[in-house]
Structure formats: C-alpha cells, structure tokens
Amino acid sequence: MKTVLISGASIAGPALAHWLHHHGFAPTIVERAPAPRAGGQAIDVRGVALDVVDRMGIGTQLRAARTRMRGMSMLDGAGNEVHRSTESTFSSGQLDSEDVELLREDLTHLLYERTRADTEYIFGDSITALTESAGGVRADFERGASRTFDLVVGADGLHSHTRALTFGPEDRFIHHLGTHLAIFSAENFLGLDNWQMWLREGSAGYGIYPARDNTELRITAGFEAPPLAGGYDYRDTDRQKALVADALDGLGWETPRLLKAMHSAPDFYFDSMAQIRMDSWSRGRVTLLGDAGYCASPLSGQGTSLALVGAYVLAEELGRNPDGHAIAYARTEHRMRPFIALNQAIALENPGGPAAQETVDRAKSAIDLDAGRRPA
Incomplete structure (x- = not known):
C-alpha cells in the first residue's frame, strides 16, 4: 500500500486523506497545531463542492x-443604516441558494471525524526537510523521527512550508490583493439574532454576525493597504492588533467595543489577502493542494x-495512476x-465588494467531477 504524507489538517488535507x-x-497527516484548529470565519461550500461532500x-x-x-x-462609518437585505448577505450570497455556509471549525470537525479511523494523524509537529530519492521522499520532522513516504502533499495554506521547501521563497508565487483582514470571535455583545451587520467607511470596515445559536459573534475586520513594508511576523499578534486598531480608528457605532473584544480574543487571526499563482504545483513526488498551490x-x-x-x-487521478504519480499530477492540473x-x-x-x-454561479460548478472516469 503506497504511503502519502499530507502537511496540514484543516480542510484540504483531511478531504484528501479520505479520498486517498x-x-x-495509506495517508498520514502532520499538523503543527496540537489538535484540530478551532475558530475562524463562516465559509462556503458551493456548487460542485457540494457533490464532493455528498460523495464523502x-x-x-x-x-x-x-x-x-x-x-x-x-452601515456607514457613523453607524447609520444605508441598506438592508433579507435576500442575501455578503458572507454567503443568496439566502435561498442550495449552497451551504457554515463555520470553518464545524467543517474541520466533520472531516476529522470522517477520517480519524483510517488516517494517521500527527499533531504538534511539522516537516523541516524533504529529500527525494528513487525510493520515495524522506521527511524530517521538528519533533518526530524521520520517515520515508511514497508521496508528499502540501495542504498547509497560503504560507505553505511545504511549498517553500520544494519550490522556494513565497514571494515568487504570492500576489497581494491590497487588503488585510482580521478574524476573531467575541461574546454576542450586540444581541444579534441571526442578522449580520456590515460597516464601511473609506478604506476600512468590518462585518459582524452571530454564531452558536446567537451566543457568539464572529467578526471580520479589514482595511485596504499595500503589502506591509518589511513584512511582519505572523506570530506577532500584538502588532497585528495594533494595525487593525489604527485602521479602524475614527469609525463610529460599536467600533470601540469591537476593538476591546479584539484585544482579548483568544482566536485572533490576521493576514493579507493574496493569491498563489504557480506554473506547476508539483516537483518530483511532491505536490500542492488547496491554498498552498492555488489560493484564491x-x-x-x-x-x-x-x-x-x-x-x-x-x-x-492518483487512484487511476498508482504507479505513475507524474501522470496523476499532470492530469490533476x-x-x-x-x-x-x-x-x-x-x-x-x-475590489471592495462582492462579485456578481x-x-x-458560473465559477462554482465549472468542472466535471466524473471526467476522470472517462477515457482521456
């Protein structure tokens, strides 16, 4: 049985483990975090992706x-309502759509529970080196002993360490979109009842929506800006929170309470909005999946x-070509x-608003899941 090491236990990694x-x-997932990650914003499963989860x-x-x-x-910057809708929201689109919006942690939990019996999970560790030979890829780990796998898949997000080890520095592939985003949770200090609030003034704003039967809020705060000079340490949350507070300074309504909640949030996340664009997602026995290879x-x-x-x-494609990973990778691309x-x-x-x-609708179903079952 061929072995596959997957870096990343968010969504792409466990989904791949299931299908492998x-x-x-025989899939193995290594994840830096000590357990499946909690927190995060509401995410969408749309179009043909719904067929995938049904087949799972x-x-x-x-x-x-x-x-x-x-x-x-x-709302405008002072908190005055300028528009309302009972037909759609910015986070999920049309409310009468068959597409599904759910919390990221809920999907992560579903995927983990679906795969934990058939997948080896290694939490609290990460890959430090990959060395390919005729017999496979030796993976060195930060904590665990080195092991050799037939294939390696990087499903470790926008700032993929697997991509850096295999293809080189991130700046070769990342394309910034001129926006930075922070996501965190808080108590429902607004008493929202399944209703979203979005405030924007100039180049900054935020969205607030309830979760967990209206007991919590999930808050997304963003601002437009070029890539930060000199970059920033993704682990330096104090500086990130200061950047957000500066960007939202001057906004009215509930902004002070929102910022107070941000400073005490245990699940604060911040990053620039960017895409990954690569000429190829694979090199030798290593390939990339999801945000690591083609973040949208x-x-x-x-x-x-x-x-x-x-x-x-x-x-x-790997199932169709178990002894020809190069063919499988090429067909996948x-x-x-x-x-x-x-x-x-x-x-x-x-930019600054939702697409039409x-x-x-055109993009979400623009692939035939069954094409791989038919002769090329």
Missing part, C-alpha cells in the same frame, strides 16, 4: 450545521470549495486549472 484511503492509499457521506451533517442568517444591514483568497469565497474539489480530483482560474477571478472582479452572482 478510498483509492487504496457527510452532506447531511454539513447542511445541518449551516448558518441560519435572516439577512444583513449595511477569502475575497473569492471559494477557497473551501477549491480545496474540497482539488482533493477529490487529485486522489482520483489539466482538469483543475480552468476551474481555479474562474474562481480566482471572483476576487478580482469588484452570475460570476459566482
């Missing part, structure tokens, strides 16, 4: 975990769907690249 086991491979057998659970938003209000950015709303569909297609191009374009269509619904 289905096709007769978790479609019913996924739909049961969906958010139940009734609508949203759009949260501005597209399609990162989760790309991860789920990419995992399905990659595993299927051939099938996925048009789909990815359309979905990355969503984030570029309307027609654009999303």
Whole structure:
C-alpha cells in the first residue's frame, strides 16, 4: 500500500486523506497545531463542492450545521443604516441558494471525524526537510523521527512550508490583493439574532454576525493597504492588533467595543489577502493542494470549495495512476486549472465588494467531477 504524507489538517488535507484511503492509499497527516484548529470565519461550500461532500457521506451533517442568517444591514462609518437585505448577505450570497455556509471549525470537525479511523494523524509537529530519492521522499520532522513516504502533499495554506521547501521563497508565487483582514470571535455583545451587520467607511470596515445559536459573534475586520513594508511576523499578534486598531480608528457605532473584544480574543487571526499563482504545483513526488498551490483568497469565497474539489480530483487521478504519480499530477492540473482560474477571478472582479452572482454561479460548478472516469 503506497504511503502519502499530507502537511496540514484543516480542510484540504483531511478531504484528501479520505479520498486517498478510498483509492487504496495509506495517508498520514502532520499538523503543527496540537489538535484540530478551532475558530475562524463562516465559509462556503458551493456548487460542485457540494457533490464532493455528498460523495464523502457527510452532506447531511454539513447542511445541518449551516448558518441560519435572516439577512444583513449595511452601515456607514457613523453607524447609520444605508441598506438592508433579507435576500442575501455578503458572507454567503443568496439566502435561498442550495449552497451551504457554515463555520470553518464545524467543517474541520466533520472531516476529522470522517477520517480519524483510517488516517494517521500527527499533531504538534511539522516537516523541516524533504529529500527525494528513487525510493520515495524522506521527511524530517521538528519533533518526530524521520520517515520515508511514497508521496508528499502540501495542504498547509497560503504560507505553505511545504511549498517553500520544494519550490522556494513565497514571494515568487504570492500576489497581494491590497487588503488585510482580521478574524476573531467575541461574546454576542450586540444581541444579534441571526442578522449580520456590515460597516464601511473609506478604506476600512468590518462585518459582524452571530454564531452558536446567537451566543457568539464572529467578526471580520479589514482595511485596504499595500503589502506591509518589511513584512511582519505572523506570530506577532500584538502588532497585528495594533494595525487593525489604527485602521479602524475614527469609525463610529460599536467600533470601540469591537476593538476591546479584539484585544482579548483568544482566536485572533490576521493576514493579507493574496493569491498563489504557480506554473506547476508539483516537483518530483511532491505536490500542492488547496491554498498552498492555488489560493484564491477569502475575497473569492471559494477557497473551501477549491480545496474540497482539488482533493477529490487529485486522489482520483492518483487512484487511476498508482504507479505513475507524474501522470496523476499532470492530469490533476489539466482538469483543475480552468476551474481555479474562474474562481480566482471572483476576487478580482469588484475590489471592495462582492462579485456578481452570475460570476459566482458560473465559477462554482465549472468542472466535471466524473471526467476522470472517462477515457482521456
């Protein structure tokens, strides 16, 4: 049985592990965090990605975990309502759509529970080196002993360490979109009842929506700015919070309470909005999946769907070519690249606002899951 090491236990990694086991491979997932990660924003599973989760057998659970938003209000910088809708929200699109919005941690939990019996999980560790030979890829770990695997897949996000080890520095592939985003949770100090609030003034703003039966808030705060001079330490949350506070300074309404909640949030996340664009996602026995290889950015709303569909297609092609990983990787790219191009374009269509619904509808189903079963 061929062995596959997957770096990253968020969404792409466990989804791939499921399908690899289905096709007769032995998957191992290594994850830096000590357990499946909690927190995060609401994410969307759309179009053909819903077919993937149905084929995984978790479609019913996924739909049961969906958010139940009734609508949203759009406010100006002083907190005056300038628009409201009971038909759509910025986070999920049309409320009567069959697409599913749910919390990222809920999908992560579903995928972990679906795969934990058939996948070796190594938490609290990370890859430090990859050395390929005729017999496989030796992976050195920060804590554990070195091991050799037949294949390695980097599913470790926008700032993929697997990509850096295999392809080189991040700046060769990252394309910044001129926006920075912070995400964190708080108590429902606004008493929101399945209703979203979005405030924007100039180049900064935020969105607030309730979660967990309206007991919590999930807050997304953003501001437009070029890449930060000299970069920043992704672990320096104090500086990141200061950047957000400076950007939101001067906004009215509940901004002071929001910033107070941000400073005490245990799950604060901050990053620049960017895409990853590469000429190839594979080198030798190593390949990339999801955000590591083709991040579309949260501005597209399609990162989760790309991860789920990419995992399905990659595993299927490896299943068809178990002794020819180069062929499987090439066929995966051939099938996925048009789909990815359309979905990355969503984030570029309307800077500062959502793309047209027609654009999303066209992109979300622009791949045939069964193409791999037919002769090329």
